[in-house]
Amino acid sequence: MRILFVGDVMGNVGQTAITTYLPKLKRRYKPQVTIVNGENATRGRGINEAVYKDILTAGADVITMGNHTWDNNEIFDFINGAKKLVRPLNFPPATTPGVGYTIVKVNAVKLAVINLQGNVFMGQNLADPFTTVQPLVAKLREETPNIFVDFHAETTSEKEAMAWYLDGQVSAVVGTHTHVQTSDERVLPNGTAFLSDVGFTGPYNGILGMTRENVIQRFLEQMPTRFNVQEDSPAVLSGCVIDLDGQSGRAKKIARILINPDHPYFDD
Amino acid sequence: MRILFVGDVMGNVGQTAITTYLPKLKRRYKPQVTIVNGENATRGRGINEAVYKDILTAGADVITMGNHTWDNNEIFDFINGAKKLVRPLNFPPATTPGVGYTIVKVNAVKLAVINLQGNVFMGQNLADPFTTVQPLVAKLREETPNIFVDFHAETTSEKEAMAWYLDGQVSAVVGTHTHVQTSDERVLPNGTAFLSDVGFTGPYNGILGMTRENVIQRFLEQMPTRFNVQEDSPAVLSGCVIDLDGQSGRAKKIARILINPDHPYFDD
């Protein structure tokens, strides 16, 4: 089984990158399952139903989220019916709409997709991601050994700890949230593919995709500033491809994808 | 002018990686200046004089530091005489020993090396790195346009902001501290080479180089734990090579170096 995962789609620039490149990437890599993180899809903050549908139309099978899940109020209008949207598992169970994982069926094979959020420097105090994900993984493994975790977290420490903690229990732990792709992709000794952060999909010339002048101004002035998505910019698309053994769930390979003006996409 | 930069050397595993690979890398890439971040060199916390000298002997011209500069008390015994050691510029000027930058002369060309620390999520409240580095850069440019900044910071946001802020004023902004190499190397429009984080040099099978079981235990138990460097591990070495135009100071190219068991080093 092959999984294609694309990181945080951001605003119009990110959406255009998805409609442009996702079909090409799917033709080239022929993934059985395509997952896209959409926490910044609608103007940088959350996602609304129109954009959710557009990303599915462009080829995503599952859309994962993160700390920005609730930033666009329209989420509450459609999340409960959105079967392909997964928000972080460890938000409070009593009050949080939506689901923290889903299972995708590809012919006879199933892939569970979990969205999980870190607790360090995230500004939200959620249930401990380690002890929250562990019993879910155990339960899911009764159904399928193929489990993909989008771990939305800030620090490399929490991300590496999660990957080693789950090594051998899930097929992949791939980080999101920092919007910068790391180059540490590897398969851990017990078969879990890991990449600290897959990076984001949006404006190449913003700061994490936001308007440069506003972010720099905030650092210089320390006053409240409104950030917007940097619109006048070429795009970056960040992703990775993971090959699993569908019988054992073990990852065989993980490779990064990075498309930007310095690394343009070439059709074969 | 070519610069070789190697990220946070960590403990014995990192030191051995330096003595093993730094001479090879220098033979291959023939840098005029070699810079090594040494904030974790002595048992993961700070650096003492013996290790400082060992890294110089292995081929470093300058050793940069970070938030862990003061963790090993032996630093106070030799920092004031250590002409090739640079600690973060923006520690309090009245009380901090050592220097925040140095100038290396290579024949007729000079390279200024600045060590700078971010303020977001770093646990130390230092002078604003933006307004602190700006006047120094202006002053240094009267002497040389070739300026390298090791920006030791946690968040991708602060790192990208610094790089765009200094674009055209310095030759390179390369991040350290997260211990994970990013894949976003690029030359910004006005000639500044940028890489969010160069990564670290130490145990490949630790968590940021520290003992896995202890770091995971801390996340699970939330109790005080003593971390040590993971000693029984193969090594990773993380670095980058930057080519500058020595007349203008503009970067021409930046390339990452990553050596680990999954990406072994081959002599040409």
Place this chain on the structure above:
Amino acid sequence: MRILFVGDVMGNVGQTAITTYLPKLKRRYKPQVTIVNGENATRGRGINEAVYKDILTAGADVITMGNHTWDNNEIFDFINGAKKLVRPLNFPPATTPGVGYTIVKVNAVKLAVINLQGNVFMGQNLADPFTTVQPLVAKLREETPNIFVDFHAETTSEKEAMAWYLDGQVSAVVGTHTHVQTSDERVLPNGTAFLSDVGFTGPYNGILGMTRENVIQRFLEQMPTRFNVQEDSPAVLSGCVIDLDGQSGRAKKIARILINPDHPYFDD
């Protein structure tokens, strides 16, 4: 029912204050239950068995703790047999020794004492204190309506939120951790007594009880510093007295106690 609560006992100065004043305060106020926070009792960091017993001997019925519970390793030697010691409820249940609440019997009346820790700015990511304490309170109320909560937290926001959240369900929410007594004692509309922070018991001329020169030095130099308890100092003792209706559990009154050189203790 009358409760006497005394805040964070710190080091030798704090222990001496307890042995000196706790008997006097008990003679004057005649509380049915005396509770003392002991998270800083042994040299400022945690508590060992000898000091635990000394505080009980001085008159405490229950000793509550906080984020410093585990700082002194000797805690692990005796916590499981320490029937009168309560550590924060919301530490991870699978790995944490000790208990998060206890029930004290006074003739026919029972008082449950809960120790709970906040999550904001506490440096430990514990289970959400709100949703963790709520089902325990519901369960305890089947046994007794008299419930005292030592809420060990940093921010006034989290403390006030907890008090209003539990108003009418517990008899008292009294904060600890900041080491400074607040003057906002009140009985909330549905009968819960509240005080944001009861303050600490230890050196009056330290900074939160720690050596002034070291704490100021840390702020000035931003380097690692070892803090110790300020020993050459007169003492402060901080506490409060709460009167409950033992039938309904409703608080009738809460009054602060503050003894220090500026507010000396006078026997009647």
Place this chain on the structure above:
Amino acid sequence: MRILFVGDVMGNVGQTAITTYLPKLKRRYKPQVTIVNGENATRGRGINEAVYKDILTAGADVITMGNHTWDNNEIFDFINGAKKLVRPLNFPPATTPGVGYTIVKVNAVKLAVINLQGNVFMGQNLADPFTTVQPLVAKLREETPNIFVDFHAETTSEKEAMAWYLDGQVSAVVGTHTHVQTSDERVLPNGTAFLSDVGFTGPYNGILGMTRENVIQRFLEQMPTRFNVQEDSPAVLSGCVIDLDGQSGRAKKIARILINPDHPYFDD
């Protein structure tokens, strides 16, 4: 010289408390200088010109601010002409409008009023308050020994450290920001009056003055919530009175003022 200081006025409830009680307090205590913190005066976030003038009309001589200074954009319309408004001194000097201190003349005697912000857990990285305020204090002392510092900070540690650091150099260090009054008022050995936090002036039945249900909801749900000032509530007014020796600048006495439904105001 007598100073009356009143803490963070919040929204309509706070403004009404000021117009109701400030004239009464001035008649009773006859302060030479009245200082009011106004960072939350206009709907809880910042201050606009109309409210600024109202508070002056009600009897304030100086209005101090804090981290919320810039939350209401109208501040930029009038701050540069607002001779009686002082914002935190340690915002970036190059970009911040307004002033960080002012000098009030009372007959032949002068009082300098400084507004200063802490760095710990404040969400803004400002210049170190210790080394920023120190040279200003030295300069001001050439003009007057009477110096009042409103230290707007979160932690008791930073507040106590500042007070001991400035002991003997300023007349008073009084904290604001937590919105809860502390009971630790004292005159330090070298003559500086100190109170960790003077408390706030606004709705008695909010959480830090904000709507209870929204603040509790944020803790329970961990989703973005809009807080508003709790309007349907009686008021609390928090303040203190400080007596100085106008010749030496030494404080002679500091006393707290707290008016709320549990501690109603009685005219003599």
